[in-house]
Amino acid sequence: MTHVLQLQWDPPTFSVQNQRRSVNLFHSLLMSVKNVYVSQGAPEYDAIVVGSGISGGFAAKELCEKGLKTIVLERGRDVVHGEDYITEHKPKWEFEFRGRGDRKLLEEEYPVQSRSSPVNESNLHWFVKDTEHPYIEVNPFTWVRGYHVGGRSIMWGRHCYRLSDLDLEANLREGVAVDWPIRYGDLQPWYDYVDDWVGINGEALGLAHLPDSQFLPPFPLNSGEQVLREAVRKSFPERYVTIGRTAILTQPHRGRAACHYCGPCSRGCSAGAYFSSQSSTLPAARATGNMTLRPNSVVHSIIYDPESGRAAGVRVVDAVTMEQLEFRAKVIFLCASTLGSTQILLNSTSTAFPDGLANSSGTLGHYLMDHHFEVGASGDLPGLEDVYYRGNRPTGIYIPRFRNLGDRATRRSDFLRGYGYQGDARREGWGRPTTGFGVALKEQLRDPGQWRVSINAFGEMLPREDNVVELDSERTDKWGIPLLRIDCTFGENEMAMRKDMMQSAVDMLEVAGCSNIATFDRNDIAPGLGIHEMGTARMGRDPKTSVLNEWNQAHDVPNLFVTDGSCMTSAGCQNPSYTYMALTARAADYAVRELKRLNI
Amino acid sequence: MERREALKRIGVLMGGAVSLSTASGILGGCKVGPRSEPFVPKTLTAEQNELVTTISELIIPETDTGGAKAARVNEFIDKMLTDWVEDDDKQRFLSGLDQLESSTIASEGSGFLELAETDQIRILESLEAKRAQWREAVGEGTASREERPFFEMMRELTIAGYYTSEIGASQELKYEIIFTSYEGDVPYEEIGRAWS
């Protein structure tokens, strides 16, 4: 097969070496943009996967297992499972700042990442240095990311909740944005498929709006959480306090060991007890012999072939050598995370797609969403002084959505959609307020303090056209890629919902008998902190109003699939990565079928 | 480390009763051995360092486990003052230390370190009473959180430094990193101490 390629970045002097061509970056940056046509031989790979995080790792596994020679292009360094978890099981006292982190370093080099509370001294090496990876916040937007093999699968919180038809029909029902092109029936077998591979623990509740996974045994609630659960059950029949549903093994599963309850998962787990690309999908892809994983490969843009109407391959800058390379394949899976993939698409311009590849609808970059959170309450739970817990349970409780479930009883007139809570009960430790000093103080702190319950809501954010990411017209990063400009704010619906998120938290703690109830509402709350960016290349039924179809396939470019969070048509209030896994596996299955039928 | 090797090691850890330090030695890098060189403070003067060492030990004294001195809380405090604490807090801390010394000389006729322990405790009790007043005033909105008195900082740094030290976290309190399950309703006497 011969492609005629339209390139927009190469100087006229590059040399063709097989399918990979090196060009002088310095040269190309100086050259004005030119269209160059070159002939190419057959692609070296069947598939290209961009990114090796949760979605890219899954795409790699599925495509490789289906026999496709696949190259995974990852912009960051390699991370070897186990060996590279340099802080795993390291005790507090061996950290320079005892886990608090180097304040000055954080302020100077990680000013964005350090806004996010899970970022700390023991996992900082998994987060990007903001000084090296700038972007522009037109309005505050905290973009929390890690550039390395495995992406954020290493430090994610592992909560996994299914979307339901309540979520997938919401846009249609309310006339918001566009309708999802799929329903729960389309996703359900793929959620099941993911469960079987990943291992998700939890308690089956039989809720239509939060469908059960095929669960491994759940972690137990502790005594304090049991009190909350019973009290909430009695006073609010539509509310459930259950254990967090998480991609952590409570028993050995597919060659991975069960959790050993050491606690700080985000440092990495050499036992592979939680799902990460390293523990789960990349070894499966590697075992097929079909995967080539190339770290330090910054994908700059996608090459579009106007003659075939297909994506021909990708342009890459080697992050270390700064060499420019090209890789070609029959099918491309873009899994560079929501904003990463959107940046690549926006940067892939051609005569056919002057505003970004697959953007004939003009919706690419719009409808950015996150979840809004850090609002809720905490309170002292009296009694239970004679009970404690043993082990560091790697998750907390979850309270599924109980607002706007489609019936009269749960309907709200002040906001659309809903929210769930994460939280826990625990006994206070040595950091609690105390008075005095000396032997008495030491004796007091030898015992744990009282039980304290804390719940933190995660709410749905509506898709809005004016929440948008664009490429900056002037500034580029070190690799010659225009910086992202992010302009995103919460709207009235989110702000109205937050009042209820706080009040409902207070109500539940009150019925549980809590005293000293303190509410919280992070006053600098802005999108991004939820670390659930979504929606900038949405799925939809109509090519005029969406980027992707019901198979995560670009309406405009049939061999291009985008399966990370950019595909989300609405956000739900559920942690989304599990849905990316299901959508990725489903899209890979479809793509390979279509390849075999020679449709793409 | 290969995945299989890592699993094997975790298996060993979970099967046999391995001491904490061995576990952290295997999986968390090397343990810090006894130091050969004497500690030289970077921010505190030698006198201030002695003062800090003595006061921290009065806040968390040695009992059946080591106290702040054994846990080298003074080194932690010097580290935090040098690399972490904001400049105005650092200045307030250092001048608070000096003021404690000069007011002790004025009222007692000798420096804090020369006093008998009961007199040292009496002086700290008055600082603690002032600290409590300040906390109350903050609660009522009549004092600012930014004007933290010296003893508030000293106490907080001592507590944090002690309970995150090896002695404080693993001897005074309880610290384990490998468990076979999570139990959410264990009688407290079975554990007997707070987890660090």
Ligand SMILES: Cc1cc2nc3c(=O)[nH]c(=O)nc-3n(C[C@H](O)[C@H](O)[C@H](O)COP(=O)(O)OP(=O)(O)OC[C@H]3O[C@@H](n4cnc5c(N)ncnc54)[C@H](O)[C@@H]3O)c2cc1C
């Ligand atoms: C602390 C924390 C807690 C979280 N908790 C949860 C949770 O409980 N549940 C949940 O569902 N989600 C959670 N998330 C979010 C979750 O991590 C992400 O939704 C998920 O990782 C997205 O998967 P992804 O593959 O799309 O992106 P990522 O995992 O971010 O992977 C993207 C990869 O693409 C690479 N890449 C980016 N740009 C390029 C480029 N131009 N060229 C080549 N490679 C590129 C990146 O280096 C990265 O490796 C959490 C995240 C964090 C940080």
